[in-house]
Amino acid sequence: MESWFESFVHFQANYADNIEATALFFEREFDYLQINLKINDLWLFYSNSDLIYSTSKTEKSYVYVDVKEVINTQSSIAHIRCAAECQQQISMPILSNSGELGILSVSSSLLEVLAPVNRSTFAKLAILGDYESIAAAVSLEGVRLKDLSVKPPINFTNKQFMQELLKDLPNTLLLSQILDSGYRFERGDNIFLLNVLPIDPHLENSTYLMFVHDISEVSLAHKQYQTQVLIISITVVVLCVLAIFLMTQQFRRRLILVAEQLPLLAQKKYQEFRIHKFAKSRFFVDEIELLQDSASLLGDELEFLDEKIEQNTRELENIAMYDSLTGLPNRNMLNYQLKKLLASMTRESNKLTVMFLDFDKFRKVNDTHGHDIGDTFLINAAQRIRVFFRDSDMLFRFGGDEFVIVFLEKNIAVGAPILATKLIDSFREPIVVNELLFYTSSSIGIASTEDTSMLMDDLVRQSDMAMNASKDAGGGKYSTFSDVMQKAVVRKVELENEVRDALERGEFSFALQPQVEIATGKLFGFEALIRWFHPERGFIPPDEFIPLIENTENMLKIGCWGLKKAFEILQKLDKLGFKHLKIAINLSASQFLDPELLPFLREQIKVFNRDPSQIELELTERAVVAEIEKTLATMRQLKEMGYIFSIDDFGTGYSSLVYLKKMPVDIIKIDRSFISGMSDNNADMQIVSSTITMVQKLGMQVVAEGVETSAQMKLLQVLHCEIGQDYFISRPIPESELYSLLPEKLQFGVWNKLDKLNKNT
Numbered sequence: 001m002e003s004w005f006e007s008f009v010h011f012q013a014n015y016a017d018n019i020e021a022t023a024l025f026f027e028r029e030f031d032y033l034q035i036n037l038k039i040n041d042l043w044l045f046y047s048n049s050d051l052i053y054s055t056s057k058t059e060k061s062y063v064y065v066d067v068k069e070v071i072n073t074q075s076s077i078a079h080i081r082c083a084a085e086c087q088q089q090i091s092m093p094i095l096s097n098s099g100e101l102g103i104l105s106v107s108s109s110l111l112e113v114l115a116p117v118n119r120s121t122f123a124k125l126a127i128l129g130d131y132e133s134i135a136a137a138v139s140l141e142g143v144r145l146k147d148l149s150v151k152p153p154i155n156f157t158n159k160q161f162m163q164e165l166l167k168d169l170p171n172t173l174l175l176s177q178i179l180d181s182g183y184r185f186e187r188g189d190n191i192f193l194l195n196v197l198p199i200d201p202h203l204e205n206s207t208y209l210m211f212v213h214d215i216s217e218v219s220l221a222h223k224q225y226q227t228q229v230l231i232i233s234i235t236v237v238v239l240c241v242l243a244i245f246l247m248t249q250q251f252r253r254r255l256i257l258v259a260e261q262l263p264l265l266a267q268k269k270y271q272e273f274r275i276h277k278f279a280k281s282r283f284f285v286d287e288i289e290l291l292q293d294s295a296s297l298l299g300d301e302l303e304f305l306d307e308k309i310e311q312n313t314r315e316l317e318n319i320a321m322y323d324s325l326t327g328l329p330n331r332n333m334l335n336y337q338l339k340k341l342l343a344s345m346t347r348e349s350n351k352l353t354v355m356f357l358d359f360d361k362f363r364k365v366n367d368t369h370g371h372d373i374g375d376t377f378l379i380n381a382a383q384r385i386r387v388f389f390r391d392s393d394m395l396f397r398f399g400g401d402e403f404v405i406v407f408l409e410k411n412i413a414v415g416a417p418i419l420a421t422k423l424i425d426s427f428r429e430p431i432v433v434n435e436l437l438f439y440t441s442s443s444i445g446i447a448s449t450e451d452t453s454m455l456m457d458d459l460v461r462q463s464d465m466a467m468n469a470s471k472d473a474g475g476g477k478y479s480t481f482s483d484v485m486q487k488a489v490v491r492k493v494e495l496e497n498e499v500r501d502a503l504e505r506g507e508f509s510f511a512l513q514p515q516v517e518i519a520t521g522k523l524f525g526f527e528a529l530i531r532w533f534h535p536e537r538g539f540i541p542p543d544e545f546i547p548l549i550e551n552t553e554n555m556l557k558i559g560c561w562g563l564k565k566a567f568e569i570l571q572k573l574d575k576l577g578f579k580h581l582k583i584a585i586n587l588s589a590s591q592f593l594d595p596e597l598l599p600f601l602r603e604q605i606k607v608f609n610r611d612p613s614q615i616e617l618e619l620t621e622r623a624v625v626a627e628i629e630k631t632l633a634t635m636r637q638l639k640e641m642g643y644i645f646s647i648d649d650f651g652t653g654y655s656s657l658v659y660l661k662k663m664p665v666d667i668i669k670i671d672r673s674f675i676s677g678m679s680d681n682n683a684d685m686q687i688v689s690s691t692i693t694m695v696q697k698l699g700m701q702v703v704a705e706g707v708e709t710s711a712q713m714k715l716l717q718v719l720h721c722e723i724g725q726d727y728f729i730s731r732p733i734p735e736s737e738l739y740s741l742l743p744e745k746l747q748f749g750v751w752n753k754l755d756k757l758n759k760n761t
Helices: 002-011 019-037 061-073 111-121 131-136 156-168 175-181 216-266 270-275 287-321 331-344 363-369 371-386 415-426 456-472 483-505 542-549 553-575 597-608 621-626 628-641 672-677 682-697 710-718 735-745 756-760
Strands: 039-046 051-054 077-082 086-095 101-109 124-129 149-151 183-187 190-198 208-214 350-359 394-399 402-410 431-433 436-438 442-449 478-480 508-517 523-534 538-540 582-586 615-620 644-650 667-670 701-704 723-725
Touching (some): 039 061, 061 077, 111 124, 175 183, 216 287, 270 287, 331 350, 331 402, 350 415, 350 456, 363 371, 456 483, 523 542, 523 553, 553 735, 582 644, 615 621, 667 682, 672 682
Parallel strands (some): 442 478
Antiparallel strands (some): 039 051, 077 086, 124 149, 124 208, 350 402
């Protein structure tokens, strides 16, 4: 089209001198162009986009867009646009003889393009498009083919056929599917193959050309061919099967015998397997006879393996059901026996009793003498327990130093308390291991049931709870399970939930216990004591909720809250002018072993930009020796950061002196039990004096807890104890009152212990 127009214009010499003359030429020859080139409309523009000549009665904005693009690119462009009908729009630059540039834009019907396509493909064609359906969809994935409409140009017969075809298409057929792979559509007796191609991918409202091929005859021929192939294949297969059957009939009988023989191996009927054989050929040995020989060898091997497995199974059952150390039945056997005993109670009027026995402070044996001695201790202990048993009683090793005793007795019998008393009394005598004497005690929990529907796990759990109650009561005694213990467990769970809510609501606070230098009376720092004021139950003492959450996640959260709070208190004290004070924070064993402790404390130093030596991390002896190697590693890392350490309740543990030299400890706190008795008890006085001397020689400071009288204060001063704390100096001061009281309590840094407000706190 472009070449034709260029040659057409230039061959007309009279009209090629300038663009105006060319416009007159197009006006004169437009009828010819419409008839021969099927031109619908024509526009001619100057090089500045001004219109010279147009045959269109309406102004088309897209024509101006195309003209600008031609001017910018200096090349022709072509687009297909569909509004009332689809047309091809061609815009091209034209150069007159005088060198003047003009832009020619013509529109022509698509029928001229579709006609040769129809002749070459033998397909019925239709232009499809629906701007609203395509624009409303997020992508082509959601556009259905039947939502599109047939666009002109198209003859009436073809249009009616295409519209009916689109109407019959499935609702689920998407435009994207047919664009990818076409669609085979059956309509009545006819079969059509549908394909869709985008006419112009540059259009915003895409228009598509649909090809409809009638493949009914091809499909019918294909089906007939498939049917012929299937019939021939079936015939060949049947003939082959018959031939194979006749050829293999001789071997089939012997294979059946082998097939009947092999299941006998699975049934472990080895003697019958040996009898069930066919006779071998004298002249020729084939594969089936070799198979029978292999089966015979397999039978012999399986028989040997079965005997071995039975032997190993008996040994494994013994391992699974019995403890390898003591030879006692283990937890698996306990579950098995409890099921049997609970079932037998349905036939007899019995009461099933479970006693849970645990040794107090057994860990001390392993820690001080090693696990070999501990194992021998448990063997000897199990033998001592058996002495008091009747033939019907059963003893199990539950795990570690825990033993379970199970027996049936009459409903009115009270044999469990009697047996428990005998066992407890028997362990008051030492257990001898390799000429070592171990004095220990045992705690026993008793749970009984007459209910046959009782779950065995619940019965064991109840006896375990009763045993823990005995331990909490000091050990060396027995306890019988009661609903009170169950309520205590429930209360623990409730309290754990309340602690979590209290953290979120900010119900926790600190009371600060002042610590002063005994020689000068100067304020040294504070010990931070946690306080919980419940909105409904009021003040809850720490010794009520701390033991219950000590090994839970809530304890870790409270610990982190306390450490951060200590930094905040020091910051507020600095602003009031009370600098260089220390705050001691108690850390539980679980928190100190928490892997997140080191990163958290390192972060607090950065957040508050404070000297970490003002934070005193206070550990108990139990926390220190719980995981000694890991504890020492953590302490050294925190020491490198600048934190200081103190050991609380010194003298009440059993292992501190062993590790005291290894630990990077700065302060030792003497337990209040020794301070309170040193005025009247010479032994306590000697313990306090020796501790102060020993600790100071190791280069550590000494803090005396529980200073409640002036006499105790004077004695500590004589013994050169550095720091003291407790009621004689001051009761713990709530944080909310601390900042207003400090100016009144301190004179030149010296603590005024006679302050009346402090006594009323």
